[in-house]
Amino acid sequence: xxxxxxxxxxxxxxxxxxGCGMCAAVCPHAVFELVNRRASLADRGACxxxxxxxxxxxxxxxxxxxxTGCASAVLSxxxxxxxxxxxxxxxxxKCPPDGAP
Amino acid sequence: xxxxxxxxxxxxxxxDDPWVDGSLHTDAGDVPxxxxxxxxxxxxxxxxxRWGIGRMDYRVTPGLYATxxxxxxxxxxxxxxxxxSFDRLRAVLHGRDAWILVLDTDGINVWCAAGxxxxxxxxxxxxxxxxxxxxxxxxxTLIVPQLGAPGVSAHGVRRSCGFRVVYGPVRAADLPxxxxxxxxxxxxxxxxxxxxxxxxVLIPVEMVSGGRYALLVAAGxxxxxxxxxxxxxxxxxxxxGLTGAGLxxxxxxxxxxxxxxxxxxxxxxxxxxxxxxxxxxxIGALIAGGGLTDSRLHVAAWVFMVPTIASFIVMNxxxxxxYTSLSGVVREMHFAxxxxxxxxxxxxxxxxxxxxxxxxxxx
Numbered sequence: 079x080x081x082x083x084x085x086x087x088x089x090x091x092x093x094x095x096x097g098c099g100m101c102a103a104v105c106p107h108a109v110f111e112l113v114n115r116r117a118s119l120a121d122r123g124a125c126x127x128x129x130x131x132x133x134x135x136x137x138x139x140x141x142x143x144x145x146t147g148c149a150s151a152v153l154s155x156x157x158x159x160x161x162x163x164x165x166x167x168x169x170x171x172k173c174p175p176d177g178a179p
Numbered sequence: 180x181x182x183x184x185x186x187x188x189x190x191x192x193x194x195d196d197p198w199v200d201g202s203l204h205t206d207a208g209d210v211p212x213x214x215x216x217x218x219x220x221x222x223x224x225x226x227x228x229r230w231g232i233g234r235m236d237y238r239v240t241p242g243l244y245a246t247x248x249x250x251x252x253x254x255x256x257x258x259x260x261x262x263x264s265f266d267r268l269r270a271v272l273h274g275r276d277a278w279i280l281v282l283d284t285d286g287i288n289v290w291c292a293a294g295x296x297x298x299x300x301x302x303x304x305x306x307x308x309x310x311x312x313x314x315x316x317x318x319x320t321l322i323v324p325q326l327g328a329p330g331v332s333a334h335g336v337r338r339s340c341g342f343r344v345v346y347g348p349v350r351a352a353d354l355p356x357x358x359x360x361x362x363x364x365x366x367x368x369x370x371x372x373x374x375x376x377x378x379x380v381l382i383p384v385e386m387v388s389g390g391r392y393a394l395l396v397a398a399g400x401x402x403x404x405x406x407x408x409x410x411x412x413x414x415x416x417x418x419x420g421l422t423g424a425g426l427x428x429x430x431x432x433x434x435x436x437x438x439x440x441x442x443x444x445x446x447x448x449x450x451x452x453x454x455x456x457x458x459x460x461x462i463g464a465l466i467a468g469g470g471l472t473d474s475r476l477h478v479a480a481w482v483f484m485v486p487t488i489a490s491f492i493v494m495n496x497x498x499x500x501x502y503t504s505l506s507g508v509v510r511e512m513h514f515a516x517x518x519x520x521x522x523x524x525x526x527x528x529x530x531x532x533x534x535x536x537x538x539x540x541x542x
Binding site: 079080081082083085086087100103104105106107108123125126127128129133134136143144145146147148149150151152153160162 | 291293294325326328329330331332333334346347364366369370371373442444448449450451494495497498500501502503504505506507508509510511513516
């Protein structure tokens with residue numbers, strides 16, 4: 079199954095990559111692959127913006143607007159005038175502002 | 180009931196939990212040993228949580244636990260304190276000696292907690308230190324579930340407490356193979372899927388969370404059904420009102436069940452589009468099958484309202500799915516929410532008009 083692809087915010091700077099492979103290991107959708115000891119974007123459109131790759135890239139070669147692709151979170155963010163906030167914990171005050179760049 | 184102690188030091192009350200079977204003496208204190216065979220009450224608890232019953236308070240006390248008879252060389256597996264996450268992990272460790280380090284994630288599962296940051300670098304470092312893990316194991320490796328990675332920076336953990344993070348497989352079921360292969364994951368173990376079974380288990384909790392709003396709307400239509408140009412009548416409640424309530428609940432239930440089940444086959448990428456198509460098919464089938472004997476105005480009203488309801492319900496399933504991005508959801512809501520509001524206003528307007536126009540035009 080594929081979602082809306084052309085709006086994905088994932089950016090990867092190959093020049094900063096040291097080939098550690100963490101991005102490929104943590105990605106749940108095989109967005110990255112290792113080619114000749116360098117990471118490369120194999121399937122950018124499959125990115126769900128979970129942010130795992132960016133957080134685990136020691137070189138800072140990856141940028142993504144991480145957040146939860148959840149309509150009710152976006153809706154509650156719209157209604158409260160803030161960032162999308164995932165209310166699945168049942169206690170919204172405990173949610174950090176997910177989706178902040 | 181368990182209590183959170185704030186620190187991860189082994190505490191006496193953890194020993195009283197039914198899933199604990201004695202304790203293990205270590206240089207850094209006693210560590211509770213957990214059972215690796217799930218009991219009937221563990222299974223019942225999971226089932227209840229799937230239906231949203233007690234789901235927000237289904238947790239275990241954070242801290243270090245043991246399975247079997249772990250030594251200083253045994254692997255350390257990190258988990259969340261949502262009891263379903265913890266149960267999945269200990270069940271696959273049957274017959275193995277291991278340590279389980281449970282983080283305090285407010286009773287939220289690994290992936291969601293990682294998205295919120297509660298399953299995160301700082302919490303791992305805190306738990307490693309409060310459990311005095313460096314005195315319990317001789318190695319310096321933590322096996323963290325892959326879906327914890329959105330909240331955890333492996334290099335951050337290494338810098339802060341000296342432990343190396345190795346990301347384990349997505350599914351606990353693959354953990355034995357991962358451990359036996361020397362902490363190597365097959366590519367398949369790193370992929371998140373969204374199979375029929377994965378989708379179906381999510382239906383109950385989605386139904387429970389949306390159900391109260393559907394009941395509210397249905398009750399509203401039931402009462403409004405009594406309105407007419409000739410005043411309020413119970414006959415109207417019993418006919419138009421009851422039909423309206425039934426259609427709202429029917430549209431809700433069909434969308435909440437068929438949306439997730441048929442997800443890959445419904446056309447469109449946007450969930451709101453998939454839902455609208457499902458709604459059109461539902462109302463089309465109802466009309467074609469002669470199941471809707473209302474006035475023409477009311478039939479027209481339902482042609483707008485059923486797809487609108489279905490679009491909204493299936494759009495909300497994005498939060499339960501495993502592959503939707505925030506950018507994509509924002510994009511689809513940009514066109515879907517105005518369209519849904521328009522559909523609801525037009526549909527409800529036609530329905531209200533139908534109550535007052537004599538015979539609802541033509542019937």
